[in-house]
Amino acid sequence: MTISITGLTKSFDATQVLRGIDLKVEDGELLALLGPSGSGKTTLLRIIAGLEWPDAGQLVVAGQDWLALPAQKRRIGFVFQHYALFPHMTVRDNIAFGLTVRPRSERPAPAQIDATVDNLLNLLQIPHLADRFPGQLSGGQRQRVALGRALAIQPAVLLLDEPFGALDAAIRRDLRRWLREVHEKTGSTTIFVTHDQEEAFELADRVVVMGDGQISQIGTADEIHDHPASAFVAQFMGASITLPVTLRGGRAEAPGLDARELMTCAEADGPGQLHLRPDSIALESDPASPWVLTRKDSNGTDLRLVLTGPDDSQIDVDLPRRGAPALVVGGHFRLRPLWGAMFSDAGPVAPAAPIRLSA
Numbered sequence: 001m002t003i004s005i006t007g008l009t010k011s012f013d014a015t016q017v018l019r020g021i022d023l024k025v026e027d028g029e030l031l032a033l034l035g036p037s038g039s040g041k042t043t044l045l046r047i048i049a050g051l052e053w054p055d056a057g058q059l060v061v062a063g064q065d066w067l068a069l070p071a072q073k074r075r076i077g078f079v080f081q082h083y084a085l086f087p088h089m090t091v092r093d094n095i096a097f098g099l100t101v102r103p104r105s106e107r108p109a110p111a112q113i114d115a116t117v118d119n120l121l122n123l124l125q126i127p128h129l130a131d132r133f134p135g136q137l138s139g140g141q142r143q144r145v146a147l148g149r150a151l152a153i154q155p156a157v158l159l160l161d162e163p164f165g166a167l168d169a170a171i172r173r174d175l176r177r178w179l180r181e182v183h184e185k186t187g188s189t190t191i192f193v194t195h196d197q198e199e200a201f202e203l204a205d206r207v208v209v210m211g212d213g214q215i216s217q218i219g220t221a222d223e224i225h226d227h228p229a230s231a232f233v234a235q236f237m238g239a240s241i242t243l244p245v246t247l248r249g250g251r252a253e254a255p256g257l258d259a260r261e262l263m264t265c266a267e268a269d270g271p272g273q274l275h276l277r278p279d280s281i282a283l284e285s286d287p288a289s290p291w292v293l294t295r296k297d298s299n300g301t302d303l304r305l306v307l308t309g310p311d312d313s314q315i316d317v318d319l320p321r322r323g324a325p326a327l328v329v330g331g332h333f334r335l336r337p338l339w340g341a342m343f344s345d346a347g348p349v350a351p352a353a354p355i356r357l358s359a
């Protein structure tokens with residue numbers, strides 16, 4: 001089912017939470033919705049689910065006006081941010097719930113419900129848990145059951161609001177891979193909300209970055225990684241370092257900076273900002289550089305470095321400990337970023353120049 005959203009706005013009291021969302025989700029696509037806390041992700045999902053109503057805009061799913069349909073007619077599977085299974089029901093009954101509460105005329109026969117639940121238990125790899133109660137499950141197992149309950153009704157659209165939010169990193173990774181497989185088998189058009197860019201990029205066909213009630217960028221993981229559309233997106237991608245630079249011919253220049261490895265940008269010449277991630281900067285000894293190593297810590301796998309530069313500015317650099325060059329506190333180093341995004345204070349050059357990879 002394609003989902004087509006146009007001009008969607010929503011305010012709570014005086015606060016505008018969605019400021020005109022335009023978004024098209026393709027049939028069978030797995031779309032990740034990424035954005036900081038409060039950017040409106042849950043609100044958007046709740047509107048699609050029919051739990052909330054927009055002030056303006058359209059929501060059309062497979063050609064049908066969903067704003068004219070009540071929630072129970074929308075065939076939505078929803079796994080909530082703060083999920084709740086029914087504690088007094090077994091895993092099997094939790095998964096069957098959406099089918100057993102259907103009106104008699106639409107309800108499948110008991111044997112058919114059993115067969116559907118058995119299939120899902122196998123797909124979710126939890127057949128051995130069928131007769132347990134939620135209180136007897138781990139967090140990751142409960143998430144699988146919540147997903148099973150959402151999938152049981154064969155949803156037209158599957159909405160997942162940070163389904164792995166409360167789990168630790170290793171389990172998240174497993175569940176992520178497994179969710180991708182489940183998605184490929186069921187083919188439901190899926191919108192997956194997460195805070196975690198790695199999770200979004202690994203899982204999704206396309207990623208939507210939301211900020212402050214608007215869509216900041218839509219693209220594949222590679223497109224967003226290579227060409228963040230704004231400083232906000234770059235910072236959200238982990239570029240916590242901002243350096244003042246001079247842009248010339250799409251390249252960044254500054255004392256102690258060697259930006260040769262970066263792609264050229266289509267930004268106007270003149271003053272601008274270069275956004276960098278602490279984990280993608282190489283250091284080279286250079287007595288002429290203004291950047292001085294002022295602190296060096298290790299967490300076992302990575303070195304956490306602090307460099308102090310022009311006007312006492314400080315930046316963090318993370319390097320793998322093994323293979324790191326000899327780095328002596330007090331030494332001068334040139335910054336050689338391997339990834340970065342630059343924006344001119346004057347904006348992009350017009351017309352937009354082609355963006356090419358550096359030689």
Ligand SMILES: Nc1ncnc2c1ncn2[C@@H]1O[C@H](COP(=O)(O)OP(=O)(O)OP(=O)(O)O)[C@@H](O)[C@H]1O
Nearest residue numbers: 012013017035036037038039040041042043044081
């Ligand atoms: N029912 C409500 N009444 C008033 N304000 C609300 C309501 N629901 C959400 N908001 C506000 O709308 C904004 C967006 O909330 P939303 O839950 O959509 O954000 P989010 O992107 O899902 O954030 P998080 O990542 O923390 O879950 C927030 O400022 C929130 O306080």
Ligand SMILES: [Mg+2]
Nearest residue numbers: 041042043081
């Ligand atoms: Mg939320």
